[in-house]
Amino acid sequence: MSKIFFTDLDGTLLTKEKKVTPATMDALIKFTEAGNHFAISSGRSLDSVKSVQVENNLFFPGSYLIAYNGSQIYDCDAKKDVYRTGVPFDLVPQIFSLAKEHGIHCHTYSDEYLISPAEDEQLSYYRRVIHTPYIITDDICSALPDVPCKIIGIELHDRAKIDRFKAEVEKIAGDRLTLLYSNPYYLEIFNSEAGKGSAVIRLAKHLGIPHENTIAAGDEENDISMIEAAGLGVAMLNAVDIVKAVADVITETDNDNDGLVPILSDR
Structure with missing residues (x-):
């Protein structure tokens, strides 16, 4: 076997x-x-x-x-x-709105591109290892041909800040999403299935x-x-x-x- x-x-x-x-x-x-x-x-x-x-x-x-x-x-x-x-479409704009409110970098992915609302310190840090081409846009959903497999939140300096963001996303997502850390800076957000x-x-x-x-x-x-x-x-x-x-x-x-x-x- x-x-x-x-x-x-x-x-x-x-x-x-x-x-x-x-x-x-x-x-x-x-x-x-x-x-x-x-x-x-x-x-x-x-x-x-x-x-x-x-x-x-x-x-x-x-x-x-x-x-x-x-x-x-x-x-x-x-x-x-x-x-x-993937992450249900109705939750995507809500997550990115909360990220902006809490000052947290978030980006997501299509099959070909990384999609981010900002080209900032966190995106540069992430792309030291991950070299996927990227699109910068405020209208995240318009750049997605299908539900995104994952959203990632990144905060390099203040763990308490991203913890607060995590708690707010959990409130709107209920049991539909899983949120956990893949390292001290990266918050992974994906379908609970x-x-x-x-x-x-x-x-x-x-x-x-x-x-x-x-x-x-x-x-x-x-x-x-x-x-x-x-x-x-x-x-x-x-x-x-x-x-x-x-x-x-x-x-x-x-x-x-x-x-x-x-x-x-x-x-």
Whole structure:
């Protein structure tokens, strides 16, 4: 019976230089050659995840890309989506209005562009790593051909300010949206039917893989649901404490020092 390995990118599969170590690559090759599946699970857009895949040559048979915190699941072999959902259109202008009121940078995404109302410090910081082309417009909805898979709020200097914004969005969204942090600066906003944990369950069911044959590794708050959902939940040594608290296993070394290798090699 085949297994499937779900992995976050930043702080997990990738080093601080945004690379995959040779030892980790060798372990991935052996894992997939044994007939197992590989799935990148990220908060990033699909375009950005594909860029990482190309830059690190992460092409294995039976691979999947999970983008926007589980809002989109892409089959690399079939070159099509297995699943896609988004933030309901009626909530999009309300979220951006609250962001403006609270002085929080927000942007969202189409399939081709990052869409932002402002070209500011936060957008520049985000695009140090994410190089998706962008559109600047006050009319966010007019630039969206479909419901956006995710909205992200960014605040680089005042955590209390973005926490207040988060609380206000939760009031208008009710149980329709999930809001959580992917790092101290980034607030992820996406459909509550998505989430990395839901993607684990959804993709494993799609492939007919039993729960006990699912493995998931991560380091940040937005990885908690997939670590809890998997048969084996793995926290990186460099993970935040709330991630370590829910994991079945904590790696002996961090993402810069082949932390995932024993996890893959022992399977």
